[in-house]
Amino acid sequence: MNQRYGSTAVVSDGTPMPAFSRDHELYYQATTWPGAHLPHVWVEHQGQRKSTLDLVGKGRFTLLTGIGGDGWKTAAAAVEKAYGLPVDVVTIGPQGCDALDSYADWYRQSEVDEDGCVLVRPDMYVAWCAREAAVNAPDVLLDVFGQILGRSAKAQAKSVAAA
Known part of the structure; x- marks a missing residue:
């Protein structure tokens, strides 16, 4: 349950791996640290x-x-356009979000602000996260996917145009 690892399919958010507050073999410690x-x-x-x-x-x-993550929705659309890779976006928070976080449990567990984001891979591991909104969210997310996929959006656009 407490497995955390590094890989080229995980992009660091710049924070160190969180220390375990209790015995990691006996107690689960939830985190959205990339690689968990x-x-x-x-x-x-x-x-x-x-x-x-x-x-x-x-x-x-x-x-x-x-609720404040509209910039990340735009960024996900940019990833889909650049890489042809669909990215589902789910907002979690108060009324008006896709998923209702009635008791703010997700807010506390997510370790990000309401305008931040957690990118989850298809295998349910955290690929990357942003603690808060980014002014240039599309550029940031395109760069993250470039690292995860091992190719830049510009190179991808050139290969699509050549095909």
Whole structure:
């Protein structure tokens, strides 16, 4: 449960790996640190109680953000356009979001602000996160995907144009 690892498919957010506050073999310590498994939190989605784990995976990247994460939605669209790779975006927070976080459990577990984001790989591991909004969110997310996929968006656009 506490597995955390580094890989070319994980992009550092610049923070050190969180230390375990209790024995890591006996107690689970949830974190959204890149390289960790996405934490489970109950939310209400489409009128049903679901786990955050039910909102991700299914063979797709998912970007989890809060009520202030509109810039990340635009960034996900830029990734899809540049790489042809769909990125699901799910907002979690108060009324008006895709998933209702009634007791702010996700807000506390996510370790990001309401305008930040957590990028989750198809295998439910955190690929990257941003603690808060970025002014140039599309450029930032394109760079993150370039690192994860091992190719830049510009190189991808050239190869698509040549084909």
